[in-house]
Amino acid sequence: MPASDLTLLIETALQAGELARGFVGGALDVQDKPDGAGPVTAADLAVNDMFEDVLRTARPDYGWLSEESTDSADRLTAKRVFVIDPIDGTRSFIEGGKTWSHSMAVVEDGIPVAAVVYLPMLNKVYSASLGNGARINSSPMSVGHQQSPDNANVLATKPSVDPRFWPRGVPGMTRYHRPSLAYRLSLVAEGRFDAMFTFRPSWEWDIAAGALILSEAGARVTDRRGAALKFNNKIPQTDGVLGANPVLHAAFLDKLG
Known part of the structure; x- marks a missing residue:
């Protein structure tokens, strides 16, 4: 039986974390994207390639939107779409920080229905699916109560x-x-x-x-x-x-x- 979208995202995020950590302390081949869109590294591109291979193979009928992929209008007619940032916080990654993440969602008819934000250097896996609450490393979590x-x-x-x-x-x-x-x-x-x-x-x-x-x-x-x-x-x-x-x-x- 195929994995649920959330399970697929979590498993792929963990795989991406291993891949990205392999670049830490090594050559990153940092380049500036056109139009002041920020830096991109060899790690961003490698993770993006892995995401495309794993996720699109698992869900070939889903559309694709990623910061590091050439956009295509084909996604606009897809019922479900992967919305991906291979490394969110690339500057932190370049500087040797720990607060970068893999951000991954499945969007259905404009609404996210499954999501993972994974911080490999902090061992934090945030996840949610629509109507089922949010979790950090499998433990339920909720917002605070401040009103002012x-x-x-x-x-x-x-x-x-x-x-x-x-x-x-x-x-x-x-x-x-x-x-x-x-x-x-x-x-x-x-x-x-x-x-x-x-x-x-x-x-x-x-x-x-x-x-x-x-x-x-x-x-x-x-x-x-x-x-x-x-x-x-x-x-x-x-x-x-x-x-x-x-x-x-x-x-x-x-x-x-």
């Missing part, structure tokens, strides 16, 4: 607290940062932080997996204006991301005007 933006510990980049985004005043929150968007979403799902947000256009491969994991942990996850996230768009971006427990999410939206 002024007392919240948030994961966000420095530009996100610029007053121009906050017409009703920047909340007195405490800001932290992690380089991987997928990891930020997962940390809020774990309850270690109260909220995460970014107001820049966000690539689907960075957030599809984490969005499901955070939602299944009990959060509300939307774009920066409160609209539902939809994936497998022709231009694979969303209008930012805001994720927190429902009460705190509403309070942040109110502050954003």
Whole structure:
């Protein structure tokens, strides 16, 4: 019997972790992608090739969207689509950090239905399937209960607290940062932080997996204006991301005007 999509993602993520760790401390052949899209390494490309081989062989009828693959309009007519970031947090990977991840989701009719965010250097496997809750290393997890933006510990980049985004005043929150968007979403799902947000256009491969994991942990996850996230768009971006427990999410939206 074929493995479930979630089992397939978990098994493939673990395999990717072994492959990526093999590049740590070695030659990475770092190159800059066109149009300021950031760096890419030999590890990104090797993991992407492995993902394509394993996942597309297992599910040949699924569409494919990956940061490191040439995009094809064929995915737009597929009922289910893999949305993949081989290494989210490539700069952290290059610098020898540990907070990079493999971000993997299956999206059905625009909605993530299975997701894994795996951090090989920290031995963290975040996972979720639609309607079945979220887990870290097989243990259930849920979001925190903070209700006040002024007392919240948030994961966000420095530009996100610029007053121009906050017409009703920047909340007195405490800001932290992690380089991987997928990891930020997962940390809020774990309850270690109260909220995460970014107001820049966000690539689907960075957030599809984490969005499901955070939602299944009990959060509300939307774009920066409160609209539902939809994936497998022709231009694979969303209008930012805001994720927190429902009460705190509403309070942040109110502050954003």
